Amino acid sequence: MSRLRSLHDQANSFGWISIALHWISTIAVILLWFIGQSIAQQSAEEIDARRTLHITIGLVAWLPIVGRILWRFMSPHPHVNGQTLLTHRVAVFTHYAMLAVLGAMIASGPVMAWAIPDRTAAAQIALAVHSTAARLLLVLVILHILAALKHLMFHDDETIARIFMPRKEDNNS
Numbered sequence: 001m002s003r004l005r006s007l008h009d010q011a012n013s014f015g016w017i018s019i020a021l022h023w024i025s026t027i028a029v030i031l032l033w034f035i036g037q038s039i040a041q042q043s044a045e046e047i048d049a050r051r052t053l054h055i056t057i058g059l060v061a062w063l064p065i066v067g068r069i070l071w072r073f074m075s076p077h078p079h080v081n082g083q084t085l086l087t088h089r090v091a092v093f094t095h096y097a098m099l100a101v102l103g104a105m106i107a108s109g110p111v112m113a114w115a116i117p118d119r120t121a122a123a124q125i126a127l128a129v130h131s132t133a134a135r136l137l138l139v140l141v142i143l144h145i146l147a148a149l150k151h152l153m154f155h156d157d158e159t160i161a162r163i164f165m166p167r168k169e170d171n172n173s
């Protein structure tokens, strides 16, 4: 029972499913961001290969990222470990904003990938959404990492630990 519980999020603890999805999608998103950013800088011979690499990783990452977004709605967000009501709200808002931006990226990416040869209006809109979302995501992720580091350096709490491991004791509070 407690093993099953540790799969799910609890009021004060992330479960293994959220933890695994967080780190799998973090690695994929960082890779995709750097590869995506580098596509336009390639020579004419290299550009197709680099784009194909980005699309391939994007398609593999699609499932864990969609899983991540769905899981956040199926399993309510644990209470955040903030110090004030304002920091609680900023943290939760940033988490949902990152998930919304990721949703926009994984929706617009395939539209572009399928429409690239003909450069349709849909592809143009998808490119605008994808590249704006990529910039927004960068800002949000930097804020998110700075906030995590602030907890690590200045607050003696479990914020960092709990995105690596569920709490041992059962926790329904």
Ligand code: HEM
Pocket (backbone or CB within 6 Å): 029, 030, 032, 033, 034, 035, 036, 037, 039, 040, 051, 054, 055, 056, 058, 059, 062, 102, 105, 106, 108, 109, 110, 112, 113, 130, 131, 132, 134
């Ligand atoms: C969250 C995951 C993703 C991130 C962080 C990401 C990031 C990026 C970035 C930074 C660019 C460059 C945008 C620009 O030039 O302004 C890009 C372009 C692109 N991405 Fe993604 N991407 C993601 C997911 C996907 C997926 C799932 C697909 C398709 C399966 C995809 C397909 C493309 C395509 C086709 C381009 C345009 C390449 C070109 O310039 O012709 N992306 N992506």
Ligand code: HEM
Pocket (backbone or CB within 6 Å): 018, 019, 022, 025, 026, 027, 029, 030, 072, 079, 080, 081, 091, 094, 095, 096, 098, 099, 141, 144, 145, 148, 149, 159, 160, 161, 162, 163
């Ligand atoms: C692409 C990069 C990242 C994205 C998109 C991202 C997104 C998120 C989201 C949406 C949550 C809320 C929980 C959930 O939905 O599962 C979260 C939680 C968390 N993330 Fe990240 N994350 C990223 C990278 C990182 C990195 C590199 C760190 C470590 C420095 C980190 C540390 C944390 C921590 C400590 C929490 C738990 C916060 C809490 O207790 O409320 N994240 N992340």
